[in-house]
Amino acid sequence: MNGGMLRTIHGPADLHALDATQLPALCEEIRRTLVDYGHRHGGHIGSNLGMIEATVALHRVFDSPRDRIVFDVSHQSYVHKMLTGRADAYLDPALADTVTGFTNPDESEHDQFVLGHTGTSISLACGLAKMRDMAGGHEHVIAVIGDGSLSSAIAFEGLNNAAAQGGNLIIVVNDNEMSIAEDQGGMYASLARLRASGGTAEPNLFTAFGLDYRYVEDGNDVTALVAAFTEVRDTDHPVVVHIHTCKGLGLPASDDIAQPVDESVATSGRCEANHWINPDSAAHRPLGARKYYGQLAMAQLESRFDHEPGLVVISPATPGSNGITRAFRDRAGKHYVDTGITEEHAVAFASGIARAGGRPVLATSATFFQRTFDQLQQELSLNHTPATLLDFGGGLSGSDNTHSGAFDIAMFGNIPGLTCLAPTSQTMFLDMLAWSTSSANQGPVVIRVPGDTILNAERTGLLPCDRKQTVAQPVTAASQPVSDTPSTISDDQPWSRYHIVHAGSRVAILALGNELPLGLRVITTLANHTADGTNASVHGSSELAIDATLIDPQQFSTLDATTLASLAERHELVVTLEDGQLEGGWGEKVTAWYANHCDPTIAALRVLNFGATKEFTDRVPLTELNERYGLTVDQIIARIRENLAN
Amino acid sequence: MNGGMLRTIHGPADLHALDATQLPALCEEIRRTLVDYGHRHGGHIGSNLGMIEATVALHRVFDSPRDRIVFDVSHQSYVHKMLTGRADAYLDPALADTVTGFTNPDESEHDQFVLGHTGTSISLACGLAKMRDMAGGHEHVIAVIGDGSLSSAIAFEGLNNAAAQGGNLIIVVNDNEMSIAEDQGGMYASLARLRASGGTAEPNLFTAFGLDYRYVEDGNDVTALVAAFTEVRDTDHPVVVHIHTCKGLGLPASDDIAQPVDESVATSGRCEANHWINPDSAAHRPLGARKYYGQLAMAQLESRFDHEPGLVVISPATPGSNGITRAFRDRAGKHYVDTGITEEHAVAFASGIARAGGRPVLATSATFFQRTFDQLQQELSLNHTPATLLDFGGGLSGSDNTHSGAFDIAMFGNIPGLTCLAPTSQTMFLDMLAWSTSSANQGPVVIRVPGDTILNAERTGLLPCDRKQTVAQPVTAASQPVSDTPSTISDDQPWSRYHIVHAGSRVAILALGNELPLGLRVITTLANHTADGTNASVHGSSELAIDATLIDPQQFSTLDATTLASLAERHELVVTLEDGQLEGGWGEKVTAWYANHCDPTIAALRVLNFGATKEFTDRVPLTELNERYGLTVDQIIARIRENLAN
Secondary structure: OOOOOHHHOOOHHHHHHOOHHHHHHHHHHHHHHHHHHHHHHOEOHHHHHHOHHHHHHHHHHOOOOOOEEEEOOOOOOHHHHHHHHHOHHHHOHHHHHHOOOOOOOOOOOOOOOOOOOOOOHHHHHHHHHHHHHHHOOOOOEEEEEEOOHHHOHHHHHHHHHHHHHOOOEEEEEEEOOOOOOOOOOOHHHHHHHHHHOOOOOOOOHHHHOOOEEEEEOOOOOHHHHHHHHHHHOOOOOEEEEEEEOOOOOOOOOOOHHHOOOOOOOOOOOOHHHHHOEOOHHHOOOOOOHHHHHHHHHHHHHHOOOOOOOOEEEEEOOOOHHHOOOHHHHHHHHHHEEEOOOOHHHHHHHHHHHHHOOOEEEEEEEHHHHHHHHHHHHHHHHHOOOOOEEEEEOOEOOOOOOOOOEOOHHHHHOOOOOOEEEOOOOHHHHHHHHHHHOOOOOOOOEEEEOOOHHHHHHHHHOOOOHHHOOEOOEOOOHHHOOOOOOOOOOOOOOOOOOOEEEEOOOEEEEEEOHHHHHHHHHHHHHHHHOOOOHHHHHHHOOOOOOOOOEEEEOOEOOOOOHHHHHHHHHOEEEEEEEEEEEOOOOOHHHHHHHHHOOOOHHHHOOEEEEEEEOOOOOOOOOHHHHHHHOOOOHHHHHHHHHHHHHO | OOOOOHHHOOOHHHHHHOOHHHHHHHHHHHHHHHHHHHHHHOEOHHHHHHOHHHHHHHHHHOOOOOOEEEEOOOOOOHHHHHHHHHOHHHHOHHHHHHOOOOOOOOOOOOOOOOOOOOOOHHHHHHHHHHHHHHHOOOOOEEEEEEOOHHHOHHHHHHHHHHHHHOOOEEEEEEEOOOOOOOOOOOHHHHHHHHHHOOOOOOOOHHHHOOOEEEEEOOOOOHHHHHHHHHHHOOOOOEEEEEEEOOOOOOOOOOOHHHOOOOOOOOOOOOHHHHHOEOOHHHOOOOOOHHHHHHHHHHHHHHOOOOOOOOEEEEEOOOOHHHOOOHHHHHHHHHHEEEOOOOHHHHHHHHHHHHHOOOEEEEEEEHHHHHHHHHHHHHHHHHOOOOOEEEEEOOEOOOOOOOOOEOOHHHHHOOOOOOEEEOOOOHHHHHHHHHHHOOOOOOOOEEEEOOOHHHHHHHHHOOOOHHHOOOOOOOOOHHHOOOOOOOOOOOOOOOOOOOEEEEOOOEEEEEEOHHHHHHHHHHHHHHHOOOOOHHHHHHHOOOOOOOOOEEEEOOEOOOOOHHHHHHHHHOEEEEEEEEEEEOOOOOHHHHHHHHHOOOOHHHHOOEEEEEEEOOOOOOOOOHHHHHHHOOOOHHHHHHHHHHHHHO
8 A cells, every 4th residue: 555654754753753674665655656646647756756765864864844955946855745744745636736846835844945946955055054154053954956957057156155155064966867858068977977986086076166075876775875964964064965866766667657748759768758757647638839839940940950050959958848859859960959957058158159150049948048137138139149049838827836937028028139029820930930040130039939829729720821921021011901101110020010910990909929819719709799699788788899900919029110000090999918927028018108109199099908917826727817817808808898988 | 658569469460470579578568558548547457467468378379350269258358459459449548438348249350249247258159169060160269267257157057068069169267366356165275276286186176077177377477378378279179278367467556546446445455456446537536326325234234233143245246346345344254245256146045044034135236136037036036035135236327238227127126026125315225224134024125226316416415305214104195195095005015105205286207216316306397497487488388387296106016006096186197217228117017007097087197108218228428328218307398298288
């Protein structure tokens, strides 16, 4: 039976009370529990399987929460959660949602921080230790960081400062010989030599930073780990305990759940497969937008590799999530670079390639691009180098609070000189990629990869299919039925002008990126209102059909002043829709543009903005978020009716 | 005579043509030129004096611009500029403004990038080298990075990736044994051992990253450097050339220009004094706002150190610029931590201290906080840890394009859960600091340190002196004359409610932070218009006096809905003023708030926004920027009149 011993562990005290000889059995029980949980629920099973013994040993030797353990990224904290009163969440399928996939102080006093981005644990632990020393405390402070995380910028800053700070601080380096995909970088040869030599080889990266050092070869031997942690427990100076673990230990290579859902991903390595496992229920589902559009992008680029030496795809460690399959990477050769978990380097690296004449394409998640804010501004935009950034996972979703895509428009859209494109179809996406990586483009471009709302609309045929545009034939003023006014903005890229999907009157819906399908549903509903007896009777006689205009802005870096001004002719109300934070986002720029216009007719146009509140959300389903933010057909139409009535 | 030989150098070819024996004399001539230039013009003289011989040797051995030299931060590129056709800028006082203090491709084909932030040179060079290898080129790529810059996060990512990449890449580590202030961190002991051992000591940080390594003890011996660079010139793999130089070589310790202008800064060390030298003409001027308010802040904190062990001041390497004097640091002891150039670590470190119960205060420039965007969001705001950030140098200024403060409001103000305060007086600033570091505050706070417009207004008595507020007595609805409506927002901090400086009618000026003095001038001019015969006659009879309202928002993280709504009663026009980028900034939020209001009376209120265009600016004088952006009394009043007339 699973969970026999585990169910008796309600906190570290129960673990301390066990006989040492019981620990291996407890670890095996946890291992079985994790594998079952992975089948049902998915998650970062691989890293947790590797960390079972180390986590048991940490809680055996130290006294949490008095002693403070900081898990880097914290996706490997499942075992920690099991040992600190939350085992039921992993044993009982009905309780799975009672815990997040990351540490969270709101969930338990044993969780020091909410963490989901890599490399910060050492710096955070330095802060905890500093305060302890200022207050004259005696608790122990432990940072647990993987070899993959170790390649991220801030981790090095932490290593460098830890030694200078002094005092009790234990840095457990969980070396499982892999990052999300393979480890990348020169230091991994050093780590390999340390492993091969039992921790004695020079040069030693950790001692080079001034840190004391211990090595534990069998990082899945709980007895050895207890001994090692006990030895360093009361150290009066920072010490690295380098433990060699096996990611995914206990998960057969042939286990179905270790197979990627995406069949085009080769199954030779356990790397990505063991990093994040999809639940069994996800098998055989069609690809989601990230992988679908990502694979299309890679296919387009790959077809050009032979003739364009400067076309280089850069992925800071998370290729699989973005459709950069192992098969593609193998074929791409020198045209593909995994820089490891190093978003900042990746952006500067891309800028360097572009400065020398290349056309780099850097792909990662919206939430991870946040780490590169300064490089986006300084190395890329200020230098106006033609790199293309593929922004995956931008927009609202039911993600946890550490991986939200709600903030990308407000981040990218306010950087001078950065062209920000928001394609609303596969064709437009690939056209934009072809243009941004061509010699026609002379500056940095971010393309917000379409999300599932677009993919679903394309699959169901919801979106009109006449929206194809080619780079050779950008939208021109003449093709836009609403206005004959010539463009007053410089057409520095083919999507500078907004695309009028449907020209109507009274109300203009400007639906950015992923919200275009919502905009289409809104104008369809408005147009059909009189034909809909129920609606007409509920809302009364004012509920006349409205033939509203629908506009696809296609980008969020500049405003199309010509189109915006032209709307004043036949419209009373402009509505902006965006699947991101309103504050600092795109719609507010539209509102301010009208408000500040010198022509009183144009300035008088009412504007309503729909988007997300400035807040963090944690695993709130998208439908609930849309309801909360008024991003539903009913709520949008209700606000439109209210404002037209006035 | 200065510049005899230097004037004959119009590019690297002229340097190549010199006899090797002439190089030391050229170096001495450059040294004299730099010292004279520093007296007249100021600048990063110390680092350039240390880099004279290395720069001459680089241009002697390599063939720029075919070979690409990337100067990290690029403040040490003066000698490079002299050798690449720009010597006149340093020799002729009238031509000093023809060059920036940093490299810039618009200035010369020998400058690879615009750079002003640390640590990115290796990553950029990796990109240049990658593209060379993709294209089958044979040019050499060189990154030049100081030991101080080496502590910044991205530099480590670069080191780690350089070795993995392979190919010709030369990383010159300019080790002058100091950062902007002292070097900080465990790796500097390793560097010291390398210096002491002639480059042979283990552990070697560079070889630990997988890089080849050379050491040059006398980094100011041009002959030795030419030999070292020649030896590695055609390397087929990345190699570090570690050169030991002397910052400020040739600048007597007793030289007047090495003395800090601020008399309260001790003069014992050459560190800050030699980092940035003020021109002689700056001597004996009163303190600017950064140092003035910074010193006040430190004095307040210092008075509490004895009783508050958790009060810790953190400076990532630039204490002197922000009034954190050497004398203060010496007295502060453990209450002060210089983390080196590690902004990201500094923010996570602060969050750790705060989580453990401390009240950390992190001080740096607006432009450098950009590097911490992800830590601000994840480690700080998502974790809601009560750290205080002192944001120095925020706002418009005549700075170069790599150090602009125009983007901070748009960055900080859009992060959920981060309280953003914009004090407009010394008293308010210190009250805010006292509150944010007290137990009354439970979350992260950024305080935008007042700029020179505020300091000048305080010195000249322009601002009304009844604006003092204390933490114990926050602004309440009852104290606000415009509206009796009770506050509908939660007063989560004493400055949530806007402060009504003057209650008038028709026009309400909301002047954020540093623009409050401008707002005061606007309402004064509007009020005096009829008394001013010239104005009345010029503008005609419509130019009646207006008793406009002036509001000090005090913060830019939330909107005071009560006050904003109340303005609809007696006002036709709301005007926002901010000294930062409009797009994504604060005023657009005010505009959108009104536009989206459900009460048609409130929604009908016109709003005009004044602030900066989304653009990079390079050494444009502030008065010119204000003129460009309409941030002058005349332009603001003209737009107000236009819109009232409508």
